[in-house]
Amino acid sequence: MSGGQTTIRWSRMSLEELQSFWTDEIEPALERAGVDREERPAYQQVADAGYSGIAYALREHHDMTLTDFLVTVGYEEPGSSASYQWGIEDETTIDELESYLETLDRRRQLARSTVQTKQSRLATYARIYREVHGQADLVDRAADATNESDEIRRALVVFDELNYELGTDASKLRYLSDVSQFYEHLGRRAKAAFNPVEHIDEEYNWSREEPDNAALAGRQVSRLYDAAESQSKELVVLALCAWGLRRNEVAALHTSQLVLEGEDPHIEFGDERKNGPGTVALIYGVSDLSDRIDRLEEDPGWSGYLFPSSRSSSGHITGETVQARFQRLAEDAGVRVQGELPTSKMGRRFWYTTYNQAMKNLRENLDVIAAEQGSSDSSVVMKNYLSEEERRQYRREFMREQLEDVFEG
Structure with a gap:
């Protein structure tokens, strides 16, 4: 039976009758339509099969959404949105919001707290949209290109409210980023013809400047490293915090770049690097890196990437995956910077602050030698009494001491 052949009196059914009707009528119809019975069906699939009236009933x-109801008939709760009350009625929008969050959780592997924060922001946007426009049919309106002008106007009304309610420009920009990424997700799946919030930041005088270049403290890096339960996770922390690499550089590390023998172990970069060709000294963590290579070489099909991925056409993970793994470690270790999970960039900043401290310690030691030579300037000793090789050796020794205190302390 289909909803197009017989009038279904949805409003007269008790919850138990709806559950029986689902099992006896709707599930078989969905299966005939090619819907996998092992997966939770989306509202649109139910509607296409002729049973859209159940959501209204x-x-x-x-007082239930279709998502709530499906749990009562044996379907698993959505992984990142279980029992979440969106506060809107549009089932298509709820389905797509939950699908997006599941993608963040499963494919991009973001930390659970990050997914929950994005969920909260998206729900706030959707609720305000419903309050000012009557219903939160975000997906249907963005699916039709002829709606673009009107939908941009509607989105502006919502952000006018957020602009008034939120305290800082940084908060407003985070909301905008999360909403924009949701629409981009819809676009990649051919479910949105446009992104109505793509240029909304140009309407406001929101500043993107960070109040400061926040970095991780040494004790926080220690906790991150301690929380790493695998060789791969340890290497992420080392690459970001002990070698000062960018996340995309970490993702694409290959054995062809590594020089581990001799007194000057380092990583070589070509023209693809942001600041041009050069090398990065491996002052600490060479043994960990060698152990990782030994483990990967056990696989005869290994491509040489330190973070391989069989699902990626490049053969290695992405910078976003590095970021996600770093933030999951931070969540496990209970590490926060200014109340937020740290980014991979903060690992690189830690390297810079640590290096500056090491150079300060070196200068303080050279001050003693300078005083014995009758000079008050340690740079005189560095320049006139030490060769370039000796200066490099001293810099690395002092930096190694700083890193040992963090990773072995």
Whole structure:
């Protein structure tokens, strides 16, 4: 039976009758339509099969969404949105919001707290949208290109509210980023013809400047390293914090770049690096790196990437995956910077602050030698009494001491 052949009196059914009707009628119809019975069906699939009326009946007579109802008939709760109350009625929008969050959780492997924060921001946007425009049919309106002008206007009204309610420009920009990424997700799946919030930041005088270049403290890096339960996770922390690499550089590290023998172990970079060709000294962590290579070489099909990925056409993970793994470690270790999970960039900043401290310690030691030579300037000793090789050796020794205190302390 389909909803197009017989009038279904949804409003007269009790919850138990709706559950029986689902099992006896709707599930078989969905299966005939090619929907996998092992997966939770989306509202649109239910509607396409001719049973869209069940969502209205659940909402109006049983105070439930379709998502809530599906849990009562044996489907698993959505992984990142379980029992979450979106505060809107549009089932298509709820389905797509939950699908997006599941993608962040499963494919991009973001930390759970990050996904929950994005969920909260998206729900706030959707609720305000419903309050000022009557219903939160975000997906349907963005699917039709002829709606673009009107939908941009509607989005502006919502952000006018957020602009008034939120305290800082940084908060407003985070909301905008999360909403924009949701629409981009819809676009990649051919479910949105445009992104109505793409240029909204140009309407406001929001500043993107960071109040300061926040970095991780040494004790926080220690906790991150201690929380790493695998060789791969340890190497992420080392690459970001002990070698000062960018996340995309970490993702694409290959054995062809590594020089581990001799007194000057280092990583070589070509023209693809942001600041041009050069080398990065491996002052600490060479043994960990060698152990990682030994482990990977056990696989006869290994491509040489330190963070390989069989699902990626490049053969290695992405910079976003490095970021996600770093933030999951931070979540496990209970590490926060200014109340937020640290980014991979903060690992690189830690390297710079640590190096500056090492150079300060070196200058303080050279001050003693300078005083014995009758000079008050340690740079005189560095320049006139030490060769370039000796200066490099001293810099590395002092930096190694700083890193040992962090990773072995």
